[in-house]
Amino acid sequence: MMMVDEDIDILVNDPYLFERTTKAQYYKHLNEKKSYYAPSVNNGGYKVGSQIIIREKKIKFDVRRVGDDYFYHKWQKSMLDNYIFKNNVKILNQSDQFYSLIYHEIIHKGFFRKKSFKKIIKLKPFLKFQGKKNSKDINILKEQLNDFIFRSAYKFVCPKEFSLGCNSNCLKNKYNFNFFKVSHFKEMILSIKQLKWHLLKDLSLRNIKNSSNLKIIFYFLYYFSRIMLYLKYFGIIRFKFMTVYTWLNLKSLFR
Numbered sequence: 001m002m003m004v005d006e007d008i009d010i011l012v013n014d015p016y017l018f019e020r021t022t023k024a025q026y027y028k029h030l031n032e033k034k035s036y037y038a039p040s041v042n043n044g045g046y047k048v049g050s051q052i053i054i055r056e057k058k059i060k061f062d063v064r065r066v067g068d069d070y071f072y073h074k075w076q077k078s079m080l081d082n083y084i085f086k087n088n089v090k091i092l093n094q095s096d097q098f099y100s101l102i103y104h105e106i107i108h109k110g111f112f113r114k115k116s117f118k119k120i121i122k123l124k125p126f127l128k129f130q131g132k133k134n135s136k137d138i139n140i141l142k143e144q145l146n147d148f149i150f151r152s153a154y155k156f157v158c159p160k161e162f163s164l165g166c167n168s169n170c171l172k173n174k175y176n177f178n179f180f181k182v183s184h185f186k187e188m189i190l191s192i193k194q195l196k197w198h199l200l201k202d203l204s205l206r207n208i209k210n211s212s213n214l215k216i217i218f219y220f221l222y223y224f225s226r227i228m229l230y231l232k233y234f235g236i237i238r239f240k241f242m243t244v245y246t247w248l249n250l251k252s253l254f255r
């Protein structure tokens with residue numbers, strides 16, 4: 001029997017086939033009050049959190065797909081080609097496990113979490129140190145990842161899921177402010193103009209994970225956009241306009 005508490009990350013080459021055969025349901029876009037609220041991939045968005053019913057239990061899956069720039073697409077294809085078996089399930093081979101975990105922590109999350117570090121240390125054949133979590137060892141891991149990406153002719157890419165960090169590539173963009181390490185500045189301005197609060201929320205998260213020097217401002221923008229989503233959920237923004245509209249009409253009636 002399988003006990004699953006966490007989301008399972010699955011990489012697929014044909015998401016439509018996967019959705020049809022597993023009857024996967026995207027559910028995370030439903031509730032504006034939740035921190036992960038945003039439209040899902042089947043709804044013109046970018047969230048891939050889904051649930052699949054297996055033996056009458058709801059199991060959560062993040063359905064990553066080739067070309068979503070979670071990792072460079074050539075690496076994703078190689079991951080799918082060079083799998084190994086564990087309990088009759090296809091999983092990443094040890095090398096891909098090792099480098100994708102480091103990539104996920106450094107690029108997507110912006111820092112090393114304890115439990116991921118433990119997982120990395122278990123992949124001994126690739127380790128170039130004793131296995132303690134200190135800045136020196138983390139720097140060695142970073143160098144190892146850089147070597148791997150360069151050696152394989154892969155790239156660091158910007159994920160289509162906006163709440164993940166994207167780092168160096170996007171910071172080199174000429175429209176962004178290198179000095180403050182702000183990425184996707186134009187998109188953030190646009191999200192405010194278009195009142196797309198989920199986009200502002202997720203791009204703020206991205207800049208926090210990218211370790212921007214303006215982190216504090218992005219925390220503010222993150223909470224601000226969450227408040228706006230709350231108001232939207234309770235219909236308060238619309239209510240305000242309705243009140244103004246009714247007031248103006250009443251005024252003209254009694255004139």
Ligand SMILES: [Zn+2]
Nearest residue numbers: 158166170183
């Ligand atoms: Zn980016």
